[in-house]
Amino acid sequence: MIIEPAPAKINLALHLRRRRPDGYHDLESIFAFTAFGDTLRGEAGEGLSLTLSGPTAAAADVGDDNLVLRAGRALAAAAGIVPNAALHLEKRIPVAAGLGGGSADAAAALRLLNRLWGLDWPLERLAALAAPLGADVPVCVYSRTLFGAGKGEALSHWPHDPAGTPILLVNPRVAVATGPVFAGWDQQDRGPIDAAVPLTGLRNDMTAAAIVLQPVIADVLSALERGGEASLVRMSGSGATCLALYADDGARDRAAAALATSGWWLCPTHII
The missing domain is CATH 3.30.230.10 (Ribosomal Protein S5; domain 2)
Structure with missing residues (x-):
């Protein structure tokens, strides 16, 4: 096996x-x-x-x-x-x-x-x-x-290796098909990814279209931001899973505990 x-x-x-x-x-x-x-x-x-x-x-x-x-x-x-x-x-x-x-x-x-x-x-x-x-x-x-x-x-190659970074994945238990999210994109090219720009200065251009389809994604992003300890909060891919990065496991686990009664799917883990 x-x-x-x-x-x-x-x-x-x-x-x-x-x-x-x-x-x-x-x-x-x-x-x-x-x-x-x-x-x-x-x-x-x-x-x-x-x-x-x-x-x-x-x-x-x-x-x-x-x-x-x-x-x-x-x-x-x-x-x-x-x-x-x-x-x-x-x-x-x-x-x-x-x-x-x-x-x-x-x-x-x-x-x-x-x-x-x-x-x-x-x-x-x-x-x-x-x-x-x-x-x-x-x-x-x-x-x-x-x-x-x-x-x-x-x-x-990407020059900034995030391996080991604690991360919290949160999904509000809704599915989002990729095709409709692409179709809802506003077709505006807002520029390339620059390795010299911090992650917080970059984007997920699919977020707005995904929120139109599943407004609860905005609630997840807001809840992660309100926690106050995340260094980055962002939707992943075409959604609906959102992610938050933390300086240490304790901060990540406190964020997960704060959302324990939300009914959302929560996964505390780390980047490999």
Whole structure:
């Protein structure tokens, strides 16, 4: 049995630049990952199969179009082998939450099956294979802080490593589909991400459109700001999950305790 973590993806900043002729948007983002996430297990099997468990498994699709199975078939086809593996995914990441759950799971499948099938391909090769699976899957293959451009697949080094930073993830238990949020963007290019600018001077350009769809996101952001100890409060991805960064675990845990009666989903963790 091989075990592979699927860390949740967060966006410390997300700047939308323009809508492309292919329907995607050019964007710039600072991607980071948390110690919290899903867990994929795999072993030899007849054919390629997937079972699910965990607190968010009921909201996930286990059919043939599941990204884990698509990733496995893509890797087998590229390697010229028959895809034989029995996979089990423990789902903890909320679905349609701006945390890249499906992308993280697909990337974990590529890493796990790369080991199970003895391919020993480098992450760069897996990331190239991941691009057709979704814009966030390549960065999830690396699962470390990177700067992303293009659709998010043009990845490069980010000079400020936030690893170890305590973070509180808060989701008001609503799902937000990415497509409608992109459609609601006001199409205004407000400029690029600059590594010389502090995180607090950057943005998530999807926030306003997400709040129109789910106004409770504004309540989450306000509650995190009112706590007073966060160094950064921001929505992640297309929402509805919001994040707050803290100087130490104590400050993060006090913030979580203050929201304990909110009814929202809370996850105190740290950036990896």
